[in-house]
Amino acid sequence: xxxxxxxxxxxxxxxxxxxxxxxxxxxxxxxxxxxxxxxxxxxxxxxxxxxxxxxxxxxxxxxxxxxxxxxxxxxxxxxxxxxxxxxxxxxxxxxxxxxxxxxxxxxxxxxxxxxxxxxxxxxxxxxxxxxxxxxxxxxxxxxxxxxxxxxxxxxxxxxxxxxxxxxxxxxxxxxxxxxxxxxxxxxxxxxxxxxxxxxxxxxxxxxxxxxxxxxxxxxxxxxxxxxxxxxxxxxxxxxxxxxxxxxxxxxxxxxxxxxxxxxxxxxxxxxxxxxxxx
Numbered sequence: 001x002x003x004x005x006x007x008x009x010x011x012x013x014x015x016x017x018x019x020x021x022x023x024x025x026x027x028x029x030x031x032x033x034x035x036x037x038x039x040x041x042x043x044x045x046x047x048x049x050x051x052x053x054x055x056x057x058x059x060x061x062x063x064x065x066x067x068x069x070x071x072x073x074x075x076x077x078x079x080x081x082x083x084x085x086x087x088x089x090x091x092x093x094x095x096x097x098x099x100x101x102x103x104x105x106x107x108x109x110x111x112x113x114x115x116x117x118x119x120x121x122x123x124x125x126x127x128x129x130x131x132x133x134x135x136x137x138x139x140x141x142x143x144x145x146x147x148x149x150x151x152x153x154x155x156x157x158x159x160x161x162x163x164x165x166x167x168x169x170x171x172x173x174x175x176x177x178x179x180x181x182x183x184x185x186x187x188x189x190x191x192x193x194x195x196x197x198x199x200x201x202x203x204x205x206x207x208x209x210x211x212x213x214x215x216x217x218x219x220x221x222x223x224x225x226x227x228x229x230x231x232x233x234x235x236x237x238x239x240x241x242x243x244x245x246x247x248x249x250x251x252x253x254x255x256x257x258x259x260x261x262x263x264x265x266x267x268x269x270x271x272x273x274x275x276x277x278x
Contacts, residue, residue, distance in 0.1 A: 009036035012062075013044060018055045019209045020048055021202075027063020033124045033156075034071045038099060045105045055217065056209035057109065059132065060116040060202065067125025069146060070155075096155055103157050106131045107228055110221020112212050116205040117141045118198055127156030130165060133224065135191060136205045138198040141183040143191060148178040164231055166190050207277055214269040216254045 003016040010031075014021040022044050024031035031037075048054055061067055081087045106113065115121075115132035122144045129135050129143070145162070147154045154162070154175055163171040166189045174181065186192040196204050212220075222245045230238060249255060258268060267274070 008040040008043060010034055011037055011040040011044070013047070015054065017206075017210055018053060018213045019058060019206060020044075020054045020056070021058040021060065021206070023059075024061045024065075024067055027061070027065060030065040030068035030120060031061045031063070031125070032068055032071045033128065035074065038102070041106065042102050045102055045109065048109065048111070049105070052217070054111060055215060056112045056114060056212040058114050058116055058202075058205055058209055059128070060205070061118060064140075064198075065119040066115070066117040066121040066141070067128055068120045069123030069125050072150065099156060103128075103131055107157075107161075108221070108225050110217050110224070112209070112215075112220065114205055114209055116201055117143075117192075118201055120144070122146045124156045127154065127158040127161070129191075130158060130161040134193045134208070135186075136194050136196065136201060136208065137183045137186060137192045138201045139183050139195055140198060141186070141192075141195075143181045143186050144178065145174045146178050148176065211272060211275050214275075216249075216252070216258075216270065218252055218254065219249050222249065 003014065006013040006015075008025075010024065010026050012023045012025050014023070022040075024037060026032065026034065026037070048057060075092075078086050078091060085091065112134065113132045114134045114136060115129040116136045117129055118138040118141055120142055121129045122142075123146045126143045126145055145154055145158060153159070158175075162174065166174070170189050173179075181189070181191070183192060183195045187195055194204070194208075226238065226241060226245065229241075233241075254269075258270075261268060
């Protein structure tokens with residue numbers, strides 16, 4: 001497939017070999033999560049949810065930063081605005097409520113989402129990386145739940161996602177100390193899947209993403225959604241959802257073709273171990 005590059009407001013979308021690569025493009029501001037970048041995520045999800053040719057999504061930054069956090073300049077402008085509707089607490093509540101709509105879509109996207117983190121993933125940037133299924137990092141990447149440094153609570157879903165990734169004790173440490181976590185420690189505590197040098201991060205992440213090209217997108221999406229509910233869903237309810245979902249997936253064309261290949265003694269479409277790079 002030819003490579004397609006789409007320039008958005010504060011991001012760029014690259015489509016190549018069945019992989020979507022979404023890059024934050026405000027390096028001079030360390031790729032802070034502006035209102036424009038949030039809208040870029042909405043547009044990205046609108047495209048990917050309707051494009052069955054895409055098998056994986058990479059989210060990354062540019063210029064040596066993943067995302068250094070929320071747009072604090074915009075917060076200060078809102079606080080000092082003479083318009084009471086923009087500077088009151090309800091404005092912050094509505095902004096975050098809107099963000100959670102597209103964050104939920106990102107977490108439940110029916111394909112693997114891989115964050116490629118170089119440099120800072122601070123505050124909302126660290127929260128954003130937790131929406132991914134896999135986090136790849138450079139050896140100079142750093143994660144920080146920096147909210148307490150500016151008198152805020154963790155947001156963008158981190159209070160939900162971080163304890164599920166690293167456990168409650170470690171999450172309490174990272175939230176309350178607001179300390180910096182380097183790439184190697186992040187890997188040890190389960191935040192990061194793999195660590196590479198800066199020059200090879202994107203190449204390795206793209207190679208990893210392409211290994212999902214033949215994965216069952218429908219089954220992957222349902223698996224992700226059920227996993228995302230598993231901690232708070234009673235066993236009986238999850239078992240019922242599992243039964244219903246399995247009934248649907250076994251009626252898919254992908255499943256029928258895979259079974260036919262198996263019975264003919266042919267290799268499967270999707271084999272992670274077989275397709276590993278040398």
